[in-house]
Amino acid sequence: MCSAIYQGRERSRDPKSIAEEAKILSQSGYKELTLLGQNVDSHLYLYGGPKLILNTHLKNSANSVNFAQLLKMVAQVNQNMRVRF
Numbered sequence: 001m002c003s004a005i006y007q008g009r010e011r012s013r014d015p016k017s018i019a020e021e022a023k024i025l026s027q028s029g030y031k032e033l034t035l036l037g038q039n040v041d042s043h044l045y046l047y048g049g050p051k052l053i054l055n056t057h058l059k060n061s062a063n064s065v066n067f068a069q070l071l072k073m074v075a076q077v078n079q080n081m082r083v084r085f
Helices: 013-026 067-075
Strands: 033-034 045-047 064-066 082-084
Touching: 013 033, 013 067, 064 067, 067 082
Parallel strands: 033 082
Antiparallel strands: 045 064
């Protein structure tokens, strides 16, 4: 039996939803969180704009969250929680 896997363009989840999920896990007693993704280190989310970002100046705008900023957001949820990727 053969199964086909369609893989669309890369997209990043809303960082606020990831931080909220980390908070719920922390409150549930989890001690470690692993961020997974095909290219997790290329995470870039732009609030109120296109999901496909072509202009490099938009990547550094106040409305964007890159992977380093996402890690910081998640780490601030619980400083005792281990964050891996």
